Amino acid sequence: MHDAIYAQPGALRLVMRGNEDALAGAVARLRDTDHVMLAGIGSSWHACLAGELLFAHAGGRGHRARAYLSFELVSYWPPPRSGLVVVSHSGGHRFTREALALAGGGGSVAITGKGAPRLAAAYTLRTVDQESSLAHTVSYTCALAVLGALAAAVGGNEEMAHAIDAIPDALAMLLGQESWEELAARFGDRRRYWFVGGGPNTATAYEAALKMKEAAHVSAEGMNCEQFLHGAWAGVDAEDAVFVIAPPGPSRDRGVAVARAARAIGAAVIALGREDDRELNSLASETIALPEIDEWLSPILAVVPCQLFTYHTAVLRGVNPDTMRTDQPAHARARAELRL
Numbered sequence: 294m295h296d297a298i299y300a301q302p303g304a305l306r307l308v309m310r311g312n313e314d315a316l317a318g319a320v321a322r323l324r325d326t327d328h329v330m331l332a333g334i335g336s337s338w339h340a341c342l343a344g345e346l347l348f349a350h351a352g353g354r355g356h357r358a359r360a361y362l363s364f365e366l367v368s369y370w371p372p373p374r375s376g377l378v379v380v381s382h383s384g385g386h387r388f389t390r391e392a393l394a395l396a397g398g399g400g401s402v403a404i405t406g407k408g409a410p411r412l413a414a415a416y417t418l419r420t421v422d423q424e425s426s427l428a429h430t431v432s433y434t435c436a437l438a439v440l441g442a443l444a445a446a447v448g449g450n451e452e453m454a455h456a457i458d459a460i461p462d463a464l465a466m467l468l469g470q471e472s473w474e475e476l477a478a479r480f481g482d483r484r485r486y487w488f489v490g491g492g493p494n495t496a497t498a499y500e501a502a503l504k505m506k507e508a509a510h511v512s513a514e515g516m517n518c519e520q521f522l523h524g525a526w527a528g529v530d531a532e533d534a535v536f537v538i539a540p541p542g543p544s545r546d547r548g549v550a551v552a553r554a555a556r557a558i559g560a561a562v563i564a565l566g567r568e569d570d571r572e573l574n575s576l577a578s579e580t581i582a583l584p585e586i587d588e589w590l591s592p593i594l595a596v597v598p599c600q601l602f603t604y605h606t607a608v609l610r611g612v613n614p615d616t617m618r619t620d621q622p623a624h625a626r627a628r629a630e631l632r633l
Contacts, residue, residue, distance in 0.1 A: 294426040294508060294607075294614045298600050301431050302465040304421050305593075308435045309442060312418045319402040319416040320446040323352075326376030326400060329447075331360040331440075332392045333380035336433045336503065338362050340380050340404075342496040343592045344440035350589055351453045352444035363388035367395065375400020378443070382432040383423065384409030386633055404439050406432055418443070426615035428508035430600045433500065434464075437593045456587050463584040464594055471581060471598070477605030479579070480561055484532035486511060487525075487560075488599065489551045491518040491544025497592045498538060501599035508614035509607040518547040522554070531559030536602075538595050539566045539573055542588035552576040563602075565595055 309316065323329060329348045331341035341360035348358035366373060367388050377396040381389045384405045393401055393413045403414035407422045420435040438457055445453040486505050488498040495517045502515030516525055518539075529535065535555035539548025549572055552562045561578040564570075568582035581598045583591065607614035618624035 294428050294430060294600075294604050297424055297426055297429075297431040298597065298604060299468060301434050301597065302461040302468070304431050304435055305438050305461040305464065308420055308438055312439070315416045315418050316443065316446065319418065319443060322400055322415060323376060323378075323402065323443070323447045326374070328357045328359070328374060328376045329354050329378060330366070330373050330376055331358070331378045331380065332363045332366050332373070332389065333360075334363050334386050334389060336429050336500055337380040337382060337389075337436065339496040339500040339503070340433060340436040340440060341378075342499070343437055343493045344378070344380070344444065346493050347441050347444035347589055348447070351441070351448045351450040353448040363392050367391045372396070377401040378404065378440075379412065379414065380404045380436050380440070381412070382406040382409065382420065382429055382436070384412050402443070404436050404443075426508075427617040427619075428504055428603070428614055430504075434593050434596065437590075441590055441593075453587065453590070456590055460586070460590065460593055463586060464597060467584060467594055467597060468601075471601075473598070473601040474605050476563075476579060476602055477609050480534045480563065480602075481606040481609040483534040483561065484512070484530060485534075486513040487521070487529060487533060487535040487555075488513065488515045488538065489518050489521045489535065489548065490538035490595070491547055492542055493589055493592050494538040494540070494544070494595055497595045497599070498536075500596055501536065501538075501603070504600060504603045505606070507617050508603050508612075509610060510612050510618055511606070511610075518544055518551050521551050522547065526551075526554045526558070529555055529558050529560050534561040534563060536563045536565065536599065537573070537577075539564065539570075540583050540586070540588055540591045540595065541567055541570075542591075545570075545573075549573050549576065565598060
């Protein structure tokens with residue numbers, strides 16, 4: 294997990310290499326569709342949630358872009374139409390394959406990892422090699438970058454395309470700006486962890502909480518900021534840590550409200566936002582400065598400090614972040630029972 298996190302700047306620089314022909318075909322196909330439907334499971338679904346807004350805005354689809362859990366799409370919705378984009382790093386999940394089968398393949402696009410089984414999509418965009426850690430990190434940020442590039446190309450948004458090109462350097466700077474081990478030493482023993490964000494960073498909150506469960510084996514919640522403010526805050530205690538993901542954008546003020554509530558309870562507040570956001574930073578026990586970036590693309594950067602905190606918390610707690618507890622008999626039995 295550690296190596297994959299630090300490989301992300303280089304991986305993002307190279308992720309579109311070799312995808313040029315598939316990207317051109319996928320863009321041409323999606324431009325001819327009224328709707329863009331995105332489907333995935335786990336981290337891939339979180340990427341789809343961020344991708345939904347990328348296609349709504351940069352891709353010009355507005356309310357005709359929507360993200361679905363693959364299981365929900367297959368089980369409860371009418372068969373997907375052309376314009377389906379599936380995200381699956383391993384390419385082997387049953388319901389993702391079923392979604393593609395229902396779509397008929399002709400108007401579908403797959404975003405998957407290198408070395409994954411071939412999916413029945415008209416166009417396949419490859420991200421990175423299969424990760425050895427079960428807590429996926431680099432495959433997630435690369436999927437986000439591919440979704441951004443695809444949405445920007447569909448919508449003819451050259452400004453976003455250029456912004457994506459600048460992300461690797463911004464991420465390299467972010468990786469080196471904090472002592473992540475010290476951050477875990479300060480906050481790695483909390484009762485529960487809350488990750489709260491809005492807009493595209495709702496997905497970041499979900500993903501960060503999932504990583505804490507997968508890799509550090511702790512109790513963690515990922516929430517939209519408005520959902521948190523409408524009752525969930527009552528579950529927060531002074532022994533908790535609340536990560537507030539609030540870069541500039543419509544949800545920033547609601548992030549400040551989350552931080553204010555958490556601080557009043559006595560919980561530790563870790564703020565991820567602009568370095569010069571004095572109001573947010575004044576409420577935080579610790580501030581992580583995010584490089585300036587379009588809010589639609591900010592999940593690619595904002596998730597990385599959460600990945601690093603997860604890794605170092607796992608080490609602090611003496612657990613292996615890479616195995617999803619399959620090195621422990623009870624959880625190995627549970628994994629054997631799963632049919633994914």
